[in-house]
Amino acid sequence: MNKAGVKPVISVANLTTSFIVEGQLRPVVRNISFDVAPRETVAIVGESGSGKSVTALSIMRLISASSGRVEGSIRLGDRDLLTLPEHEMRKIRGNDIAMIFQEPMTSLNPVLTIGYQIAEALMLHRGMSHSEAKAETIRLLEKVRIPAAKSRFDEYPHRFSGGMRQRVMIAMALACKPKLLIADEPTTALDVTIQAQILDLIKILQDEEGMSVLFITHDMGVVAEIADRTVVMYKGEAVESGNTDDIFARPKHPYTRALLSAVPRLGSMEGHARPMRFPVVDKATGESDVPVETPDTVNEKERPVLEVKNLITRFDIHSGLFGGVSGRVHAVENVSFTVKAGETLALVGESGCGKSTTGRSIVRLVEPNSGTVMVDGQNVLDLKREKLREMRRNMQMIFQDPFASLNPRATVGAAIAEPILTHGLASKAQAREMTADLLHRVGLTADMASRYPHEFSGGQRQRICIARALALKPKLIIADEAVSALDVSIKAQVVNLMLDLQESMGLAYLFISHDMAVVERVSHRVAVMYLGEIVEIGPRVSVFGNPQHPYTKKLMAAVPIPDPARRGQKHPVSNDEIKSPVRPADYVPPIREYREVTPGHFVQVWGAEWEPKTALAA
Template sequence: MALLGIEGLTVEFPTRRGTFVAVKDADLTVEPGQIHGLVGESGAGKSTIGAAIMGLIDPPGRIAGGTIRFRGDAISGLDAKGMRALRGRKISMIFQDPLTSLNPLYTVRQQLVETIRLHLDLSETEASARAVELIERVGIADPETRADQYPHQFSGGMRQRVVIALALCSDPDVIVADEPTTALDVSIQAQILDLIKELARERQVGVILITHDMGVIADTTDVVTVMYRGEVVESGPTREVLGNPQHPYSQSLIAAVPRPDVKLGRFPLIGYGGRVTEFRIADLARDWPMPETPRGTPLVEVDGLTKQFQTRRAIRASRRRYLTAVDAARFEIRQGEVFGLVGESGSGKSTLARMIAGLFPSDEGDVRYAGRSINTGRRGVPDWYRRDIQMIFQDPFSSLNPRMRVDAIVAEPARHHGLFTGSALRQRVAELLDRVGLGADAGLKYPHEFSGGQRQRISIARALATQPKFLICDEPTSALDVSIQAQILNILKDLQDHLNLTMLFISHDLPVVRQMCDRVGVMKDGKLVEIAATEDLFAAPGHDYTRHLMSLMPRLDGLSDTALQRA
């Protein structure tokens, strides 16, 4: 008997324009000890299936047909009380966004203890000890101390590990993992995936793994189901589906996966269904001011940047404790190149980028831009520097103001710096939205009306509004599926080719780094341990830590050579 079975599942959402069918006649099963992968583009219905299993379909959405069974018993028709008895105790879910999964007003220990005591018959002391054990199990160092901290004191990757610890609290029989490794670097991703595989193997836990990372699918799952526009288009053993995909959409999806073994000129776009987006970045080059710095000469020079954060406050200085997030970083970024920055979660990558951008003051060191010293201390950076440098943030959901229309969001930087006014500004905004494939009409809408990939394109349009010469990309594609990721990365490649932009590209996805970057710096515990040309780094990493990261990179051995060669 299957641990979890879904037969003919259909989920509908009534709207003013008619009924939207999010999932149509979907079938899948999960056996004890089996990891079942669920892949597809944004909007394919993957997360909707996970929500249906957990009984978390938001009204007016409803299960319009089909049955969900747990150990043979139908659970799709249970009332709220019946689902509460299953949810968390027998079936747990790991949500994609750790910020919305954790209560900012409670410590991590309090949240774990509450969940443990709700489902298990343990005392406060026993539950507290189990909470610390779970924190350590998901790879967080110094668990006793970190347990008493609040979610905002953790990095994005660490918050995701706390969410995973919450899902494991009750020793569930089924885990629905919705993009559980999206915000994690390769080393922590490997720990989490090993933990999931261990649970499946030793405790016979059934896992539904929803992810856009085909490397994770190839490396972790036993069975994979491919979804397209709410329907299952292909399903079977992972090696068979990835090694010899039968459906055109499956073939197209695999072709869009970044290659870990060879560098490509461009990323292939998913053409199934006629939905390839056209970008015309080259048109922007007409009036784009060319940089004064000759190509190949240093544009940004980082000289000994150091940043400390106080972790324990005290009146006496001797009792204060500090965390050194960035420790005397030194490197240069040359005009026209893409410089990559990789490392584990908490290694200091984003902190370093924010100091370069002038968003964080540095404690020591300086940044030189085109030979001019930029004061990154408490006084901030000059306004002309902020015009020349722009940043694309990791999360396209929180980096856009939900109360502003898209045209106002894109226009704001140019208006602030006085570059365009009136009709010229409106024309500029319309042109930018058109060039990134959204169309000028997108300016009349609000951010919530767009998908994650579309919102990231709005962020790119906003970053281009001041005609910058230096672009900082902080995990710009980590929350996107492979098809949208290919579109965004192609835009960035076009920006470099046609506008001669210089970029700092931060990512935990090593195959993406190989495709995008000319040189790469590797960070560990706030220090740059290695800097090398990208091909040299991947062919022969010089530092032990770099070799460790490379060894943890998910391999695509299960993917068909034919599909990969399409790239």
Template structure:
């Protein structure tokens, strides 16, 4: 007879407000056996992250109340003194948090923060801890780990910061790993490898996992048991195969039907809207099957043309800070986007897709190439000359918490671009803010609150509302929906498609979610180590991929079907190459071969033979 490592019985969590105690988690119970994985899924605000914080006793004392019993390895956690909990946290129980930028200390290097965990809980010397930190970073596939340990968090991409958090959580080989959206910021290949890593540690160490996610494909891939939460209550729980195969609750059925599935767009000529779920009832919303967007007119002039774009970052060493090398983040990238068209840019974290988006917005100065907006090369304009063009192009950032001013009310943050460009002010601006908040699924009263008062998904909707405020012609959406649960993701993408249809918006859609990319894009460009290795119409990329890297990306996409877990082909894992080059390095010319109309693939060498 197996015994549970973690047993939660009648857990209730309440928060103190002006009118007294408000319950947010209601009498939930579940067990996790040693070596098993239990997944909690549900809407943003359903109580799943609050549950995990209650288990770790990380909720603010005095403002929160935890009732019921939390038993871990024979200890009742909610009766332990704080010193006892400190000994468990990070050692026997580790947690991967949802937003790595708020979990990592911005003033300390990555290596120091990893080493600190090892010295505190495993008694290592400084030298031992630093060596182990490099090994851990290599294990989660951070390239050039020996040099990146000296980097600060802000110098890493969102996906790389999440990998650092995973390395930190796994450092002490915990008995229980609580993973709160651990793969949200990761592309599919890294996600697949992290899931494999967690499974490997389970086999080696007998580690248990509480996995909190909104990605049903990941749940099907990793979970032995699944718990579905809605409004702070468990509405369904059981073996993953049973929950997916024979869902009983209407919300579970709606949740599964709203999940984007790779291959679902076969034969569809244009992007298609997602099914939506009513967040109050948890039931699907009946919508007419209308075309989401028209096919862009090929005769129309491109709103954006990128020609041989390059972006290098200098590496300085020595006392005189000489340039000893360069990171070739973007290498000879070319593409165009027409009005009403969505071009998706996909690839691994660190491949240069976000750097490309920032260079297009002139948030970082490109090393070379041309960026033409409505036919004009904006790289030749000074700040005053470029200012009018900023209204035509807007960026939705990857990390909403880092992009919103924590001391500014969200209504002021949304109104700021309109006021700065002299479009409107006063009452008109406030009315426009209310309209935008309503469009992205938030109550207009949210304008009076601060960013920290919202969940991660809600903050991303605020960032989208701000980007829409100037009615731009081009939107660069950098992982704009990666942090959203399926119902809000559907609402936001449907909104973006409606705006595209109505206003002829062009989108550069940067994403690692291949199922979403297949649903919303007209064309797809695949990036690897700063270069586009394949570009073409969506049907060609997903139906007839040519480059080995494109095939690897598609094979790594988790399928929301537990029955296919064991039949899935093993992912071919290769070391992620470093984009660092010597200071005088000149990239060789790469040939693009045409496969069909609009479908081009880069010629590849022996490094892809296998």
């Protein structure tokens, strides 16, 4: 029983999970204890490697006996899950306890329709007939706000967007009316607007179904939005737990203070004209430095490093193997902007808006249809292969997934030295010296050059990718969601590194991101993209302080605010998927008009699609 005399739905006591490493058991979760009460949401928060996901897998008994051991007590009502035989545990999974994971596409079977996959659970656990299961599946899909649920019963997972696939996973989890829903980083891979929809949906369904939620995340903003109580994990241990309001207002452990200080807060840059580093907090002592604005390194008189004018990139869609063009994806449509030396222009928008394609078009990883891309006075789009390779010395890209960017069979030293040797800029001995200097510059040590990518953490791998991008001494770096996949404190470290390098080397950044709170922290100017077009562009102070376009306002309103006082607020859950940029083959884009709100702040004049859905009373 808890203090209120209410019996918890699940009670975890002294949970210790160990894995077999080199023939020995090594604990990765040590003596974790917490309860989840009826209708309560408990968040387990911590960085990657803290043990929070292993805790969830231990509760579900998904740790194989051949690879590890789970000890302690996990009581669901009167039953200790750790003592149940496997066939009894199978009845509990999906029935009494359901789980949704971070990446829905890996959880859904790509060769089965989403309707069949949900109906299968209903027939297995609830003994329904096929027709009953189909009717209940359609009801569940409607419950999680999937538009036209009946017609989408027979569709396959690849036909759904990321946010809609996550809704399918929630519908599947709710199929057997579980007492406890375990949500393991269910919004981390989603755009900020889709994340807001999923968080609101979970809150609404929790109220309707009366279930408890164990929510696992590394995002303190999400914790503030959804959790009644919070357990903070660090290196396999619970270092702090309690009421969410108390933890945010009066964090006791240094690590909790470090996590909270690293959270980018929308609006925290008010009164600051230039980018500002994140505060650095010592995880052992909780002591923090006081960040200051970065120096003004932008030279307004110099010619911009990058000038993009009327850039258009479209992808043809063919009907059949030998068919003609039936339509086109208008990925980038008449985009123009400039970036000066020492300046950061942030390109923001949801997945599918064309921001990554814009970055790839600039370096010609995809071939644009038309426009001009001037780098150092040369039009990149006119260059032949050899000249283009030379030009790429001046412009480098950093990608979202550093592990996918690095050859797993090559040492990181070889990866960093490769562009230096390819362009003939140094001998092998000189390249080794340059590699050691680059590793030192990004906060690593020279002896790490002999290691392989798998021996580094995600944040360290991203630093290695930054070192490789710097190897050719570029003037422009295109950072494509370079910090999106990182934990909040690692994200702060990498952002600080990028700002330091910009200051010392005068780098120009095109910073591509969907994270508005990070963008506010790092950028001088901001361009907002929607369906391949820039709908608003201007100085960061002006765009964030006085957003004009409805889409910009929508993006900013969806950012989770790390303030538990807002937890009771529910936002209207939109059923709308992001509109498609696919157009008929004969489609002619309209000519867009822009108005200047304040000096340098331009907004696209919008039409009826952005007007309020309900008419105002006269």
